[in-house]
Amino acid sequence: MTDKPRTQTREITAAVVRKKGGPFQVETLILEEPRPGEVLIRIVATGMCHTDMVARDQLYTVPMPVVLGHEGAGVVEQVGSNVKKIAPGDHVVLTYMWCGHCKPCLNGDLTYCANFYPLNFGGAREDGSTATHDKQGAVRDHFFGQSSFGTYALAHERNVVRVPSNAPLELLGPLGCGIQTGAGAVMNGLKVRPGSSFAAFGGGAVGLSAVMAARVAGATTIIAADVVPSRLALAKELGATHTVNSRETDPVEAVRKITGGGADFSLESSGRPAVLRQAIDALAIKGVCGIVGAPALGTEASFDVNGVMTTGKRIIGIIEGDSVPDLFIPSLVELYQQGRFPFDKLVKFYSLDQINQAAEDSEKGVTIKPIVRFGS
Structure with missing residues (x-):
């Protein structure tokens, strides 16, 4: 046998x-x-x-x-x-x-x-x-x-x-995962364009990766909102043109003032419904908000329906930066090796x-x- x-x-x-x-x-x-x-x-x-x-x-x-x-x-x-x-x-x-x-x-x-x-x-x-x-x-x-x-x-x-x-x-x-989520949200999901304004709500790894990607994508106004001063300082080093301490300043008012009416694009990476509302409210007419934060399953959030509808704003979910990893990850490595990411x-x-x-x-x-x- x-x-x-x-x-x-x-x-x-x-x-x-x-x-x-x-x-x-x-x-x-x-x-x-x-x-x-x-x-x-x-x-x-x-x-x-x-x-x-x-x-x-x-x-x-x-x-x-x-x-x-x-x-x-x-x-x-x-x-x-x-x-x-x-x-x-x-x-x-x-x-x-x-x-x-x-x-x-x-x-x-x-x-x-x-x-x-x-x-x-x-x-x-x-x-x-x-x-x-x-x-x-x-x-x-x-x-x-x-x-x-x-x-x-x-x-x-x-x-x-x-x-x-x-x-x-x-x-x-x-x-x-984390880096491609933030960078891909900007480059692939939101398709941030040269000369546009972008606001990152959340200054963790995903949010700061988004800041770097917005700079690579050619955004000329890049705002980082967080409550940790050291993260905001790093955001400036990585390409943010402006920072907002959300514990000290209303971030919606701050973004609107900096951009002259609202950001073309925003990204919410904290997973907090209240912050998502801020990211939506801070948008310009026809602005786009991407959601990448991961709260508990079943978490719900609210927004002003007319405030979204009458201004043509869009809210989109983005998973893993909408990336095709075999193409996107090597491109991030190359950007890093060039000193741009x-x-x-x-x-x-x-x-x-x-x-x-x-x-x-x-x-x-x-x-x-x-x-x-x-x-x-």
């Missing part, structure tokens, strides 16, 4: 969340080898995003125990038999996951995949399987198709993006055993974009 072939596995070290609110627990887990369409990546560093805390705190329902992390960057270790675009040794950034077969995906609208929520927040592959386990059984994974708060991650060929080997890999992970100024590095400190510093506003490093 022939023994059944065994699935090859490897030991990894990863941060596991086992209950609502955390903490992240560093544990030894077992990870399966890649399936035919999958890629095994040795993770070099992973950015920490607001959405990791949203999942940890169950503002979005994610099965537990789970390995989070969705801004991974690393080196390809192994590829499945069907993988074509990536090879072992490639430097890669991991991004969001999409199915590739629903109507929005077939139409090229990858960020609006009909299966986006289960693929990115379901804690498993599309077929419901997981690849990670401990001594007690399965640990949920495939968070944003990657679960990259670990020394190794499994991703699909679709959500792995090759980047130049001469770029600083440990810095690039946040391009997979200095997102490294947002970053502070942490070791894996400091991951809870990284989360705390992010939530307190001490660090704008934490990146957790996994060694050389």
Whole structure:
């Protein structure tokens, strides 16, 4: 009698969340080898995003125990038999996951995949399987198709993006979500045009990425509104022509005064309904407000219906910067290498055993974009 072939596995070290609110627990887990369409990546560093805390705190329902992390960057270790675009040794950034077969995906609208929520927040592959386990059984994974708060991650060929080997890999992970969300919202979603005015409501990683992108896009009036003075100072350094401390000044009145009637474009990245109302009210006639902040599921917001209707304002939702990652992420890397998109100024590095400190510093506003490093 022939023994059944065994699935090859490897030991990894990863941060596991086992209950609502955390903490992240560093544990030894077992990870399966890649399936035919999958890629095994040795993770070099992973950015920490607001959405990791949203999942940890169950503002979005994610099965537990789970390995989070969705801004991974690393080196390809192994590829499945069907993988074509990536090879072992490639430097890669991991991004969001999409199915590739629903109507929005077939139409090229990858960020609006009909299966986006289960693929990115379901804690498993599309077929419901997981690849990670401990001594007690399965640990949920495939968070944003990657679960990259670990020394190794499994991703699909679709959500792995090759980047130049001469770029600083440990810095690039946040391009997979937070940075591409802010920059893409400006460049792809809002389509901010040269000579226009833009107001970012929220000065975190997404809002400041939007400020940098607005400068690249040619906006001539760029306003950053936040309540943290250090963030506002950094916004000026990154390209904002004006800043508004919303704790001291009415941001709607300030934006209207600066622009002479209202901003052509605004972006709300705080996830607060009251701030969204400000971002809408601060628009000029026929202005456009983009929403990228992620509040708890079911959160509702209000606005003046006639104030929107009679001025032709538009309010649009934007996911992951409306980006096609294989095209957009390399373009952000090139802009960074040219000195035109200095997102490294947002970053502070942490070791894996400091991951809870990284989360705390992010939530307190001490660090704008934490990146957790996994060694050389």
